Amino acid sequence: MKQVITLRVNGIVEEVYIEPWWTLSRVLREELGLVGTKEACGNGFCGSCTVLIDGKAVKSCLYLAMKARGKEITTIEGLKGKDGGLHPLQKAFVQHFAVQCGYCTAGMIIAAKAMLDENPNPSEEEIRAGLSGNLCRCTGYLKIVEAILACTERGE
Amino acid sequence: MRFNYLEPRTIEEAVSLLIRCQGMAKVIAGGTDLLNQIRLKMIKPEYLVDIGYIPDLDYIKYDSEGWLSIGTLATIRSLEMSAEIQQRHPVISQAASLLGSMAIRNVGTIGGNLCHASPSAETAPALIGLEARVKVVGSDGERTVPLENFFTGPGQTVLQRGELMVEIQVPPMPAGTKGVYLKHSTRGTVNPAIVGVAAIVAMDGKRCKEIKLVLGAVAPTPIRAKKAEEILRGEEIDDTLIEKAAQAASDESSPITDVRASADYRKEMVKVFTRYALRNGITH
Numbered sequence: 001m002k003q004v005i006t007l008r009v010n011g012i013v014e015e016v017y018i019e020p021w022w023t024l025s026r027v028l029r030e031e032l033g034l035v036g037t038k039e040a041c042g043n044g045f046c047g048s049c050t051v052l053i054d055g056k057a058v059k060s061c062l063y064l065a066m067k068a069r070g071k072e073i074t075t076i077e078g079l080k081g082k083d084g085g086l087h088p089l090q091k092a093f094v095q096h097f098a099v100q101c102g103y104c105t106a107g108m109i110i111a112a113k114a115m116l117d118e119n120p121n122p123s124e125e126e127i128r129a130g131l132s133g134n135l136c137r138c139t140g141y142l143k144i145v146e147a148i149l150a151c152t153e154r155g156e
Numbered sequence: 157m158r159f160n161y162l163e164p165r166t167i168e169e170a171v172s173l174l175i176r177c178q179g180m181a182k183v184i185a186g187g188t189d190l191l192n193q194i195r196l197k198m199i200k201p202e203y204l205v206d207i208g209y210i211p212d213l214d215y216i217k218y219d220s221e222g223w224l225s226i227g228t229l230a231t232i233r234s235l236e237m238s239a240e241i242q243q244r245h246p247v248i249s250q251a252a253s254l255l256g257s258m259a260i261r262n263v264g265t266i267g268g269n270l271c272h273a274s275p276s277a278e279t280a281p282a283l284i285g286l287e288a289r290v291k292v293v294g295s296d297g298e299r300t301v302p303l304e305n306f307f308t309g310p311g312q313t314v315l316q317r318g319e320l321m322v323e324i325q326v327p328p329m330p331a332g333t334k335g336v337y338l339k340h341s342t343r344g345t346v347n348p349a350i351v352g353v354a355a356i357v358a359m360d361g362k363r364c365k366e367i368k369l370v371l372g373a374v375a376p377t378p379i380r381a382k383k384a385e386e387i388l389r390g391e392e393i394d395d396t397l398i399e400k401a402a403q404a405a406s407d408e409s410s411p412i413t414d415v416r417a418s419a420d421y422r423k424e425m426v427k428v429f430t431r432y433a434l435r436n437g438i439t440h
Binding site: 050062 | 157158159160161184187188191192195196204206208233256257258259260262263343344345346347
């Protein structure tokens with residue numbers, strides 16, 4: 001049975017009218033129009049649907065929207081730099097040509113943000129391990145790792 | 157996906173809902189396994205009973221005798237990161253760190269990993285080796301079950317309709333006991349284990365005082381490799397004995413061929429990873 005729930009997305013409180021089986025990825029994309037978050041495999045393996053919930057990386061395709069009530073959801077649309085423009089990770093992805101088809105990009109950037117928030121200075125190996133839950137079908141990993149390396153404390 | 161979503165606020169309410177739903181309900185905690193199964197149409201529950209709103213089921217605590225209690229809702233990531241577990245039962249943190257990607261570990265729970273009862277359940281071999289037991293609550297009260305006897309087949313456990321796992325209890329590791337968990341998989345930790353091997357070993361010089369060797373992903377449930385344990389228990393350990401035990405463990409496994417690996421390959425890898433785990437376990 002459909003019901004109204006309240007979600008806090010990128011700092012904005014949103015009311016949505018949803019079925020209880022709708023996943024967070026579906027509600028973000030189809031109810032709130034936040035299509036930056038992509039859904040590819042739908043089984044938690046590819047990571048393209050990664051969003052932050054209370055600051056932690058979560059696969060939104062395996063997360064019920066109902067469970068996100070009362071939590072702080074951050075999607076790629078909610079990332080900002082200090083000047084209000086692009087977030088440093090977004091800028092680095094542009095500068096390093098870390099985007100090919102773009103389908104994995106939002107998930108990669110969100111996963112990278114969660115990783116850097118926890119450890120601002122990961123090694124290349126730690127970056128690769130931290131991204132192991134995110135697939136790039138274009139196989140453009142090298143540029144992605146370079147972009148994230150540039151956003152570490154060493155890289156700045 | 158289509159189901160009714162129920163949100164009990166107490167364990168009693170959850171148990172009574174599960175009984176009233178007469179087998180058409182599934183329990184959801186984090187949902188990372190369950191929603192995947194529903195999306196893949198492997199199961200089609202009419203009701204989901206979300207135990208995530210029941211207070212006081214997410215904890216990690218040690219009592220004065222060194223027993224570890226883990227609430228069923230504790231996330232895999234919290235087991236991985238707990239400084240106390242890292243110090244007192246490091247093998248649990250190690251096994252937790254090898255489960256899926258971080259975005260899965262942030263949401264998936266210990267109760268979910270065990271109750272889902274995948275033969276490759278990442279947290280099971282180490283916990284069985286540590287002689288963990290689980291506390292289960294049903295309409296007739298509670299009982300505890302040794303984790304070793306909890307699994308009855310792929311996706312099958314001793315849980316009766318209306319029973320809920322609420323806690324995992326782990327005895328203290330005696331001084332001088334070392335635990336190792338090794339996972340063989342592709343894509344780093346992301347994919348489920350092809351083979352998992354846990355060894356909990358107590359050495360006295362070169363002699364093996366006590367050992368538990370537990371295999372994951374190579375039988376219908378996680379299994380103790382008891383013949384391999386017998387070969388080692390009480391003996392002075394050398395390479396020949398390790399080789400014999402590794403072969404015995406491989407003989408005790410009964411893997412299937414699936415998308416991740418063939419049965420033959422798995423049997424061979426049981427040998428290899430048992431060897432690694434033992435070598436690692438006897439070096440202090």
